[in-house]
């Protein structure tokens with residue numbers, strides 16, 4: 001028995017070391033990712049429960065020459081702790097706004113775009129000013145841009161964050177609380193925040209048909225959000241059954257593989273042409 005424990009401790013240490021080494025490799029490879037053109041954006045459609053196109057979420061991709069494909073939730077935290085997030089965040093903003101402008105010009109129509117903003121980006125001095133300036137430079141409408149802020153960020157320092165978000169709101173942008181349900185925000189906190197949209201985390205959608213309490217939870221989140229006059233988006237929706245029940249609960253928008261995976265801007269043009277409301 002004690003040998004087993006010893007072995008598992010070794011395994012654990014190996015895993016830790018592996019993770020650490022991997023982080024060092026990621027940190028180094030990431031330093032040249034922008035200049036080597038290894039980063040790009042993909043766009044996942046958000047649709048109404050009926051399947052009509054509404055807008056997109058911009059998601060970052062990294063195809064590394066040395067490490068292969070590295071998923072964003074693996075390298076963004078490394079970017080943050082190694083001081084690379086200002087540069088990568090700037091890439092995300094610039095590339096997304098440029099791509100979106102191009103797609104909108106091609107289609108001669110506007111649509112909503114959600115951009116994920118990390119903790120550290122929001123804290124950067126002058127971030128809001130630069131961000132809003134970039135929207136103007138690209139000739140896009142402020143009201144078409146939504147910032148997605150992960151719920152866990154709000155708990156860190158709400159008094160500090162509210163005025164930062166308010167600056168975006170004052171300029172007509174919308175704010176979405178991402179990964180909602182994973183961060184244990186209290187209702188009183190939720191009410192104080194300048195939030196337009198709640199995004200229900202995929203982990204809740206996944207188990208909607210596994211246990212009844214999860215389904216109730218989703219229904220309650222939607223009701224609470226509606227009472228606070230927020231729009232509700234469900235992420236990670238993969239089946240028609242999930243769509244049906246979310247629709248019955250009053251969910252406003254759906255994002256997930258059931259309708260579309262994240263795609264490059266060229267494919268997005270085609271997707272919108274095929275799913276636009278006539």
Ligand code: C2E
Pocket residue numbers: 044058059060071072073076092116117118178179202235236237238255256257258262
């Ligand atoms: P997130 O913001 O919660 O993004 C949703 C994730 O769910 C995306 O993964 C998306 O591809 C995935 N997804 C959407 N629908 C489905 C579905 O039906 N099934 C499954 N299995 N997955 C689905 P992705 O692109 O790998 O991103 C993971 C996380 O990395 C994001 O979670 C976000 O936290 C972070 N991230 C991605 N791009 C950016 C970015 O540009 N900036 C920042 N700060 N974070 C980003």
Ligand code: CA
Pocket residue numbers: 057116148178
């Ligand atoms: Ca998001």
Ligand code: CA
Pocket residue numbers: 116150178179
């Ligand atoms: Ca997120």
Ligand code: CA
Pocket residue numbers: 178179201202235
């Ligand atoms: Ca999520």
